[in-house]
Amino acid sequence: MNETPMRARAVVDLAALRANVRTLRARAAGAELMTVVKADGYGHGAVPCARAARQAGAGWLGTATPQEALALRAAGDTGRLMCWLWTPGGPWREAVAADIDVSVSGLWALREAVAGARAAGRAARVQLKADTGLGRNGCQPHDWADLVTAARKAEADGTIKVTGIWSHFACADEPGHPSIEAQLTAYRTMLGHAEAAGIAPEVRHIANSPATLTLPQTHFDLVRTGIASYGISPSPEVGTSADFGLRPVMTLSAQLAQVKRVPAEHGVSYGHHYHTAGPTTLALVPVGYADGIPRAASGAGPVLVAGAWRRVAGRVAMDQFVVDIGDDVAAVGDEAVLFGPGDRGEPTAEDWAQAAGTIAYEIVTRIGARVPRVYLHADGADHTEGADRTEDAGGADVLSEVSVAGEGAGTSS
Structure with a gap:
C-alpha cells in the first residue's frame, strides 16, 4: 500500500x-x-x-x-x-x-x-x-x-x-x-x-x-x-485526567524536517533568544503558530524527540520551531510528539498549557486546519483486529488509509 x-x-x-x-x-x-x-x-x-x-x-x-x-x-x-x-x-x-x-x-x-x-x-x-x-x-x-x-x-x-x-x-x-x-x-x-x-x-x-x-x-x-x-481535566489543580477516569483524545505529532550539527554559541530562531551551550544537534519540528502552536511557549514548550523531553529552543515561528537534542541521535522523518495521553512519556496538553501560561482548552482548540485529523476507531468499536478503522476529516469511513486535503495521504496509527 x-x-x-x-x-x-x-x-x-x-x-x-x-x-x-x-x-x-x-x-x-x-x-x-x-x-x-x-x-x-x-x-x-x-x-x-x-x-x-x-x-x-x-x-x-x-x-x-x-x-x-x-x-x-x-x-x-x-x-x-x-x-x-x-x-x-x-x-x-x-x-x-x-x-x-x-x-x-x-x-x-x-x-x-x-x-x-x-x-x-x-x-x-x-x-x-x-x-x-x-x-x-x-x-x-x-x-x-x-x-x-x-x-x-x-x-x-x-x-x-x-x-x-x-x-x-x-x-x-x-x-x-x-x-x-x-x-x-x-x-x-x-x-x-x-x-x-x-x-x-x-x-x-x-x-x-x-x-x-x-x-x-x-x-x-x-x-x-x-x-x-x-479527556482533559477542567480542574487540574483538583485532579488530573487520570484522577477523574478520563483519557486525552488527541495526540499531536510531526516529522522532523531537518537534523544538523551546529557549533557552540550558535543562535537559534528569530531574535537569537537561544544560543547553543556547546557543539550540539538541532532538530527542526515543522509546525508553528500558524498551526496553533502557542508562540507564548517559546523557550518552554515540551516535545518528545529521540526518546526524551526537549524544550523549544528559541522562538516558535509561524511554521516551525527548533529543539536542541544535544548529542542524542535523530534523523529527518523521525517523529516529534508534542502532546498526547502521556502513555509513551510524551507531554500532555496540560504540560503545554503550563508552558504557555494558558489552559489546556486553548491548546487543543487552537490546532489549525493545516494539521490533518486522523480518526481511530470511527466505526464505534472500542477494540480493533488488524488495521484500525479511521475516518477522514470529511466524515467518510475508510480503512487504514486516510486522505486529507492539502496534505496528501497518510495512515492511521
Missing part, C-alpha cells in the same frame, strides 16, 4: 472519547448528558466526535453558534441539539426548521425566535438562559420576570415551547469558591419564578465539565460536558 507521510497530524482516538462520555454519564447518573462539540469539537472535529458521543449514549449535543448546529444536522445528526450564541439577524428560521433548541437571553432574541418560528411554520424550541452571576450571556435577575412573561405569552400563542431553563458557572473549576453557592441559589430562585409562572421545562441545567465532576448537587436534569469529553 502506498503511503505518503504527513508533515504533522492530530490523531483523534474516538474510542477514548466514547469511554470518556461513558465515564461522565456514570458521574452524573440520573441526569442526561450533553456533549459539547463547539469550536469544531474543541479542535478534534465536530462531526466525528458528535457521532462517537452519540454512540456512547450522549442524549444531547451542544454548540455555540447556530452555524455549528446546522452543520451537524447537515451531516445527519437527528438527536437533541442546542446552540446558544446568537446575534441579531441569525438563522432563526433555519434552526427552528431543523428542530434545534435555541437559547434566549433577552427580549430581542425571543422576538427573533418567534419570528423564526412563524417563518418556519412550527413552534421554536426555546431555552431561557439566566445570568446567575457569570456576567456574560443570560438574562439578569431584574429582567427575568419580563422575559418569563413574554415567553409564557409566546407559548400560549403556540409560537414557542420553553424546553429548558439554564445557566453557567463562573468558578466551578475552583471548588469552594463562594460564587458557586451564590449562583446555585440565584438559579434556583429564577427557575422557581419561571415554574410558578407556568413554564414547565423539559431540562434544567447549570453544570459544566468541572461541576459534573465535582459538584453532584448541580446536576439537575442535564449536565453539559465540553473539555472533559475530550
Whole structure:
C-alpha cells in the first residue's frame, strides 16, 4: 500500500472519547448528558466526535453558534441539539426548521425566535438562559420576570415551547469558591419564578465539565460536558485526567524536517533568544503558530524527540520551531510528539498549557486546519483486529488509509 507521510497530524482516538462520555454519564447518573462539540469539537472535529458521543449514549449535543448546529444536522445528526450564541439577524428560521433548541437571553432574541418560528411554520424550541452571576450571556435577575412573561405569552400563542431553563458557572473549576453557592441559589430562585409562572421545562441545567465532576448537587436534569469529553481535566489543580477516569483524545505529532550539527554559541530562531551551550544537534519540528502552536511557549514548550523531553529552543515561528537534542541521535522523518495521553512519556496538553501560561482548552482548540485529523476507531468499536478503522476529516469511513486535503495521504496509527 502506498503511503505518503504527513508533515504533522492530530490523531483523534474516538474510542477514548466514547469511554470518556461513558465515564461522565456514570458521574452524573440520573441526569442526561450533553456533549459539547463547539469550536469544531474543541479542535478534534465536530462531526466525528458528535457521532462517537452519540454512540456512547450522549442524549444531547451542544454548540455555540447556530452555524455549528446546522452543520451537524447537515451531516445527519437527528438527536437533541442546542446552540446558544446568537446575534441579531441569525438563522432563526433555519434552526427552528431543523428542530434545534435555541437559547434566549433577552427580549430581542425571543422576538427573533418567534419570528423564526412563524417563518418556519412550527413552534421554536426555546431555552431561557439566566445570568446567575457569570456576567456574560443570560438574562439578569431584574429582567427575568419580563422575559418569563413574554415567553409564557409566546407559548400560549403556540409560537414557542420553553424546553429548558439554564445557566453557567463562573468558578466551578475552583471548588469552594463562594460564587458557586451564590449562583446555585440565584438559579434556583429564577427557575422557581419561571415554574410558578407556568413554564414547565423539559431540562434544567447549570453544570459544566468541572461541576459534573465535582459538584453532584448541580446536576439537575442535564449536565453539559465540553473539555472533559475530550479527556482533559477542567480542574487540574483538583485532579488530573487520570484522577477523574478520563483519557486525552488527541495526540499531536510531526516529522522532523531537518537534523544538523551546529557549533557552540550558535543562535537559534528569530531574535537569537537561544544560543547553543556547546557543539550540539538541532532538530527542526515543522509546525508553528500558524498551526496553533502557542508562540507564548517559546523557550518552554515540551516535545518528545529521540526518546526524551526537549524544550523549544528559541522562538516558535509561524511554521516551525527548533529543539536542541544535544548529542542524542535523530534523523529527518523521525517523529516529534508534542502532546498526547502521556502513555509513551510524551507531554500532555496540560504540560503545554503550563508552558504557555494558558489552559489546556486553548491548546487543543487552537490546532489549525493545516494539521490533518486522523480518526481511530470511527466505526464505534472500542477494540480493533488488524488495521484500525479511521475516518477522514470529511466524515467518510475508510480503512487504514486516510486522505486529507492539502496534505496528501497518510495512515492511521
